Amino acid sequence: MKTIPGGVTAAKGFQAAGVAAAIKPNSTKKDCALIVSDRLATAAGAFTRNLFKAPPVQWSENVCTRGVARAIFANSGNANACTGERGYADAQATAKMVAEGIGARTEEICVLSTGVIGLPLPMDRIANGVQGCLASLRADGSADAAAAIMTTDTVPKETAVELALSGGTVRLGAIAKGAGMIAPNMATMFCLLTTDAAIEPEPLSKILRESVEVSFNRMCVDNDMSTSDSVICLANGASGVPALQPDTKDFGLFADALRDVCIYMAKSLVRDGEGATKFVEIVVNGAASQDDAKSIARAIATSQLCKTAFFGQDPNWGRFACAAGYSGAAFAPEKLCMWIDDIQVMQNGMPADYKEEDAAARMRKPEFQIRVVVGDGPGGAVFWTSDLSHRYVEINADYRT
Amino acid sequence: MKTIPGGVTAAKGFQAAGVAAAIKPNSTKKDCALIVSDRLATAAGAFTRNLFKAPPVQWSENVCTRGVARAIFANSGNANACTGERGYADAQATAKMVAEGIGARTEEICVLSTGVIGLPLPMDRIANGVQGCLASLRADGSADAAAAIMTTDTVPKETAVELALSGGTVRLGAIAKGAGMIAPNMATMFCLLTTDAAIEPEPLSKILRESVEVSFNRMCVDNDMSTSDSVICLANGASGVPALQPDTKDFGLFADALRDVCIYMAKSLVRDGEGATKFVEIVVNGAASQDDAKSIARAIATSQLCKTAFFGQDPNWGRFACAAGYSGAAFAPEKLCMWIDDIQVMQNGMPADYKEEDAAARMRKPEFQIRVVVGDGPGGAVFWTSDLSHRYVEINADYRT
Numbered sequence: 165m166k167t168i169p170g171g172v173t174a175a176k177g178f179q180a181a182g183v184a185a186a187i188k189p190n191s192t193k194k195d196c197a198l199i200v201s202d203r204l205a206t207a208a209g210a211f212t213r214n215l216f217k218a219p220p221v222q223w224s225e226n227v228c229t230r231g232v233a234r235a236i237f238a239n240s241g242n243a244n245a246c247t248g249e250r251g252y253a254d255a256q257a258t259a260k261m262v263a264e265g266i267g268a269r270t271e272e273i274c275v276l277s278t279g280v281i282g283l284p285l286p287m288d289r290i291a292n293g294v295q296g297c298l299a300s301l302r303a304d305g306s307a308d309a310a311a312a313i314m315t316t317d318t319v320p321k322e323t324a325v326e327l328a329l330s331g332g333t334v335r336l337g338a339i340a341k342g343a344g345m346i347a348p349n350m351a352t353m354f355c356l357l358t359t360d361a362a363i364e365p366e367p368l369s370k371i372l373r374e375s376v377e378v379s380f381n382r383m384c385v386d387n388d389m390s391t392s393d394s395v396i397c398l399a400n401g402a403s404g405v406p407a408l409q410p411d412t413k414d415f416g417l418f419a420d421a422l423r424d425v426c427i428y429m430a431k432s433l434v435r436d437g438e439g440a441t442k443f444v445e446i447v448v449n450g451a452a453s454q455d456d457a458k459s460i461a462r463a464i465a466t467s468q469l470c471k472t473a474f475f476g477q478d479p480n481w482g483r484f485a486c487a488a489g490y491s492g493a494a495f496a497p498e499k500l501c502m503w504i505d506d507i508q509v510m511q512n513g514m515p516a517d518y519k520e521e522d523a524a525a526r527m528r529k530p531e532f533q534i535r536v537v538v539g540d541g542p543g544g545a546v547f548w549t550s551d552l553s554h555r556y557v558e559i560n561a562d563y564r565t
Numbered sequence: 566m567k568t569i570p571g572g573v574t575a576a577k578g579f580q581a582a583g584v585a586a587a588i589k590p591n592s593t594k595k596d597c598a599l600i601v602s603d604r605l606a607t608a609a610g611a612f613t614r615n616l617f618k619a620p621p622v623q624w625s626e627n628v629c630t631r632g633v634a635r636a637i638f639a640n641s642g643n644a645n646a647c648t649g650e651r652g653y654a655d656a657q658a659t660a661k662m663v664a665e666g667i668g669a670r671t672e673e674i675c676v677l678s679t680g681v682i683g684l685p686l687p688m689d690r691i692a693n694g695v696q697g698c699l700a701s702l703r704a705d706g707s708a709d710a711a712a713a714i715m716t717t718d719t720v721p722k723e724t725a726v727e728l729a730l731s732g733g734t735v736r737l738g739a740i741a742k743g744a745g746m747i748a749p750n751m752a753t754m755f756c757l758l759t760t761d762a763a764i765e766p767e768p769l770s771k772i773l774r775e776s777v778e779v780s781f782n783r784m785c786v787d788n789d790m791s792t793s794d795s796v797i798c799l800a801n802g803a804s805g806v807p808a809l810q811p812d813t814k815d816f817g818l819f820a821d822a823l824r825d826v827c828i829y830m831a832k833s834l835v836r837d838g839e840g841a842t843k844f845v846e847i848v849v850n851g852a853a854s855q856d857d858a859k860s861i862a863r864a865i866a867t868s869q870l871c872k873t874a875f876f877g878q879d880p881n882w883g884r885f886a887c888a889a890g891y892s893g894a895a896f897a898p899e900k901l902c903m904w905i906d907d908i909q910v911m912q913n914g915m916p917a918d919y920k921e922e923d924a925a926a927r928m929r930k931p932e933f934q935i936r937v938v939v940g941d942g943p944g945g946a947v948f949w950t951s952d953l954s955h956r957y958v959e960i961n962a963d964y965r966t
Contacts, residue, residue: 216890216898216914246886248899248915281883282916468869468953469961476962482682485647489617497617498649513617514649515683552869557955560870561877 165421171306171322174337175360177202177402180305182312185293187286188241188279196293197312197339199356200235200266200301205400206362207233207274208369210376212393218281219251220244221394223259224274228396231365234268236356236396237275239293240315240341244277244285254285261291265298276354276394278315278341310339313354316559317341321432327421329414332405334361336421340429353380355395355429361418362401363408371419372397379426382458383434383548384465397422434548439555442474443531443548451543456493461547463491464534471552479523481509484534495538503535566822572707572723575738576761578603578803581706583713586694588687589642589680597694598713598740600757601636601667601702606801607763608634608675609770611777613794619682620652621645622795624660625675629797632766635669637757637797638676640694641716641742645678645686655686662692666699677755677795679716679742711740714755717960718742722833728822730815733806735762737822741830754781756796756830762819763802764809772820773798780827783859784835784949785866798823835949840956843875844932844949852944857894862948864892865935872953880924882910885935896939904936 173180180199187195209228211221227233237258244251259273277285300308310320324337342353357372376395401407408415435443446464451457464470467487473480481502489497502510505526507518526532574581581600588596610629612622628634638659645652660674678686701709711721725738743754758773777796802808809816836844847865852858865871868888874881882903890898903911906927908919927933 214887214890215896216886243883246883246898246911246915248913281881281887282911468957472958472961475958478962480682482644482647485617486615486682489615495616510647510683512649514647552958554955554958556869557873557876557953557958560873561879 165325165327165424168324168326168335170304170324170337171310172199172337172339172356172358173303173306174324175335175358175400175402177360177400178358179301179303180309181297181300181302182305182308182310183293183296183300185289185296187239187289187293191241194308194312195239195241196297197238197309198235198262198297198301199309199358199398201358201398201400203400203402204232204234204272205398206365206368207231207396207398208365208372209394209396210373216246218243218245218277219247220255220275220277222252223255224276224394224396227271227274230271232272233274233398234272235262235266235274236398237262237273237294237297238313238354238356239277239290240313241279242277242283242285243279243281245281247282247284250284254287257287258290258294261294265294274396278313278354306337306339313339313341315341316438317436319436321429321436323425323428325421325425327417329405329417331414332403334359334403334405334418336361336425338425338429340433342433353393353433355380355426357395357397357425359397359399360401360403361399361405361408363399363418367408367410367415368397368399371422374419375423375426378423379430382546383430384462431548434550437550438559439553440550441530441553442551444474444550445533446547446549447533447535448538449544450537450539450541451493451495452539452541453543454545455543456495457543457545459491459493460488460536460538461545463487464536465547465549468552471549474527474551475553477524477527479504479509479520479527484536485510488536488538499539501537505532566726566728566825569725569727569736571705571725571738572711573600573738573740573757573759574704574707575725576736576759576801576803578761578801579759580702580704581710582698582701582703583706583709583711584694584697584701586690586697588640588690588694592642595709595713596640596642597698598639598710599636599663599698599702600710600759600799602759602799602801604801604803605633605635605673606799607766607769608632608797608799609766609773610795610797611774617647619644619646619678620648621656621676621678623653624656625677625795625797628672628675631672633673634675634799635673636663636667636675637799638663638674638695638698639714639755639757640678640691641714642680643678643684643686644680644682646682648683648685651685655688658688659691659695662695666695675797679714679755707738707740714740714742716742717839718837720837722830722837724826724829726822726826728818730806730818732815733804735760735804735806735819737762737826739826739830741834743834754794754834756781756827758796758798758826760798760800761802761804762800762806762809764800764819768809768811768816769798769800772823775820776824776827779824780831783947784831785863832949835951838951839960840954841951842931842954843952845875845951846934847948847950848934848936849939850945851938851940851942852894852896853940853942854944855946856944857896858944858946860892860894861889861937861939862946864888865937866948866950869953872950875928875952876954878925878928880905880910880921880928885937886911889937889939900940902938906933
């Protein structure tokens with residue numbers, strides 16, 4: 165597997181576009197994105213578990229349940245959430261406009277919206293956005309699409325890989341957005357994936373869910389789960405490589421690549437977390453189960469006190485142990501050991517013999533690891549989180565003004 | 566019931582003291598507190614559920630399990646947590662010094678510690694603190710004790726009430742501390758209560774647990790549950806009023822007073838939450854159960870995005886609805902209604918007809934209410950929370966420096 169340029173248009177048979185349509189009034193930023201496959205593609209998705217699923221999420225979930233799609237349209241600036249029946253009708257109308265533009269059926273178009281909750285979509289401007297995207301679709305349009313789905317993101321996120329299988333080479337690409345309202349269940353974000361591999365809906369859905377569990381469900385910016393979280397993968401078979409069959413070596417290689425791309429994108433989202441000055445990897449081992457390990461890692465990753473300690477570059481490991489202690493996972497506190505990178509700060513539930521300055525030096529790096537061993541059980545988990553900074557408060561206190 | 570001065574020394578037969586002993590090096594603040602009953606008192610307690618219970622918590626839990634005590638000694642500046650066997654021995658040694666000073670048995674002395682985690686107690690200075698407190702015990706010493714248990718608190722918290730029962734008048738007083746590491750299960754704080762009523766250990770423990778559930782377990786500053794949360798009540802019977810018997814009117818009046826004092830103190834802690842500029846009451850009704858109502862109220866109270874919106878005085882109710890949606894409670898989103906004080910902002914899952922400026926005006930007040938009705942079920946709950954401000958980040962990024 166090797167990284168290649170091109171994002172969601174690296175895979176054969178895909179075009180993309182991103183244009184500005186003032187979805188957020190007075191904005192001149194790109195805010196409408198379109199990804200189109202030149203043929204009907206297998207579609208799979210994973211979506212927010214929030215009771216307030218935004219209407220576009222409900223619409224796209226239905227598309228993915230049917231298992232085939234031709235395109236994904238996404239806008240930023242307005243989440244079309246808490247908008248009731250009108251919101252669903254607006255999502256459907258958007259899909260219809262895209263379908264007519266590319267000669268597909270309405271139910272073959274995924275639509276996604278992100279931005280402010282509770283305002284109706286400005287459908288006249290959405291129509292302009294759809295037409296603008298249709299007019300500017302390009303085989304190298306991934307970067308425009310990646311820019312158009314950004315909200316508080318400071319950098320666009322895209323990646324692509326090339327994978328040699330026994331039947332030939334396939335490509336897999338992705339764009340993603342999300343910097344706040346990020347909690348791991350699923351995290352608040354979009355990730356739109358394309359591949360020119362051929363694969364049936366059911367196995368694609370299975371490996372997508374497995375990839376999401378160890379990537380977007382293992383990250384945290386602020387522990388708030390949005391109404392719009394969506395990961396969608398389109399597989400159009402344009403590579404000409406024979407369809408991937410479960411339980412074959414090629415299938416395993418493809419599943420690994422999908423997981424790695426999702427992990428790469430999840431890390432990119434955390435690195436660009438709202439106000440983030442630190443990227444912290446939490447590794448937990450020795451728990452009674454994977455679920456326990458995940459609970460402990462998540463408690464540390466989401467704790468306001470741990471996150472302010474990361475921001476303050478303060479090796480105040482008592483806070484990390486405290487969070488592990490209230491995570492709900494059962495373990496023997498007197499067995500807990502903890503490291504900040506290579507510095508052991510806690511041994512068997514008590515302070516280890518280390519120099520405060522050595523631990524502080526590790527936390528002054530932009531990226532570091534907190535490693536926790538809670539016993540000798542088989543459970544392990546990895547989580548990625550950012551710090552809680554002044555800038556986070558600024559961004560979110562003033563989000564709508 | 567009427568409010569009276571005197572705090573924990575309002576009840577007959579109690580003395581208190583607070584002195585400075587430099588438990589936190591280079592500090593000149595009061596940091597050791599002692600409350601002594603002139604006779605053996607019934608003791609009941611409620612303690613943190615964190616796996617990392619600090620050794621003093623373990624010690625005091627054992628005292629309360631036995632049901633009788635003479636005194637409570639508490640220090641700030643050092644939590645004596647994650648300190649292993651030495652920590653437990655230090656807690657015991659502290660109790661022994663107090664016991665010798667007042668002519669009691671070691672196992673009749675509760676000890677509590679709050680402050681930095683992971684450092685051994687400086688026992689020479691603790692000894693000075695104990696002796697200093699013993700030498701300055703006074704029948705009007707509550708304010709000194711309240712000051713001595715403060716950490717990041719900006720104001721001391723004390724209250725007392727007088728209650729006319731059929732057998733005569735009893736008094737109930739309290740001091741409390743806690744401004745950060747506050748999560749409702751139980752919240753990270755101390756509340757030390759005294760009463761000159763007579764009551765057996767088992768009924769006292771029962772009404773204390775019930776009071777804690779609707780007071781300290783219903784508040785949030787930052788959703789971090791400490792290793793040292795403790796509520797302890799001593800009832801010494803010095804009023805001369807006959808012992809309170811369960812299922813009598815007098816017992817009910819006393820239980821109500823205990824609950825009201827706990828709620829008053831819980832609100833005081835949230836008002837003094839680290840960096841708090843707002844006090845927000847979350848009221849949820851119409852849920853399928855009390856537990857569901859509590860989950861919804863807690864999700865809104867603990868959400869970083871809701872708390873930054875409170876700080877920003879931004880009626881961004883989409884965030885409140887979003888938190889309700891991921892709370893885990895089951896309800897029909899299309900039935901949700903929401904008010905900010907008297908302004909209805911959401912009706913049946915969609916925006917209500919209101920003026921943004923009216924809602925914003927309510928949030929500019931130092932205290933306001935978010936009221937949520939999720940259906941027509943019997944479940945209701947109240948929660949109290951503060952906002953997430955720049956000052957919170959400052960306090961916690963720089964806590965140890």
